[in-house]
Amino acid sequence: MGGVKVLLRNPKRELEVPGPLGVLALLEQLGYIREAVLVIVDGTLVTGDATIADGSGVEIRPVVSGGATGPAPTGSPR
């Protein structure tokens, strides 16, 4: 039983959880919502219904980026 190695990003850090477990269960356990992340298991993107086998390496990759996405301040068109 190697457990499931989980790589989190932004900042990069690693932790381990007992496997096997479902993708949604993992996200819930770590407090992520599906809409905000991708789950990559051993280098392959997986859907929400996938099961993560013990011994796998998982990356939870956030997809939400911030920054100035709005239009220009008033007075200077765009």
Place this chain on the structure above:
Amino acid sequence: MKCKVCRRPAVVDVRRHNAAFCSDCFLGHCRAQVERAVKEHRMMGPDERVLVAVSGGKDSLALWDILLDIGYQADGLYIGLGIAGYSQPSGEHARAFAAARQAHLVEVDLPSDFGYDVKTGAAADRRVPCSACGLSKRHVFDRAALDGGYDVVATGHNLDDEAAVLLGNVLRWDVAYLARQRPVLPGGEGFPRKVKPLVKLGERETAAYCVLKGLDYQVEECPMSAGNRHLGYKEALNAIEERSPGTKAAFYNGFLDRGSALGAELCQDEREGLHPCPSCAAPTTAAVCAFCKLVERAGGDPRRRIPVTAL
């Protein structure tokens, strides 16, 4: 889950479409959404020269990749913002993409070309960093597009970005901003046309696109983005989306369908009173444009030429 199109095992689920896709069909889906957006909003013609605003992040690289795949003559413009720990790796991702696709990347570096960076510019002009950054990027893109003879500037704003901005504008009922929040801003009077071909794709989709296409992008966020207001709006929208998938798209698309009459004239009025900035020639309503003010306050030189080769 099985691919909605070909029934092979799926790798991505898109809950708002109540669908899952295999890798090939998903890449096709993304391309189709971009083609639809371009067509629906008449963003650009097949022979027009496109300048893609490239940050090295998922959205701009996915956008550039898709436009090239569709067959557009699309060059990239990367702006070095001088942000420690972020600008350098971002630039490397942009360069690596350009090299791999044999695409043309124009580079402008705020510190070496204009003599300031986002942080010093923000402090000198008493703005938050993202405001100084946004102002600088807009100016450089406009200039570069006009100097380089490009027909249109394409930016990587996705559905999530637009929905978050819309929420912010609605919360403040900022009619002037709402008027300007469109997938296409026409050019003219010193402005290039600007288009957002990713408005039908969420950021989860653009990220998945990059992963499946093997495009290496800047995953770690810009350090200045922490606490950004738009991030808060995105979080709020995602919490709603999680319970009722499709909310973000309905919110934004409903605005485009029904809410955008709201400011059509305002958009016109805004261009009255514009004249070229005496220092850099960019259109402005002020005595000196906001970009020149910022750069001068930060001790840089706003008049530096942007090294764009007109083709």
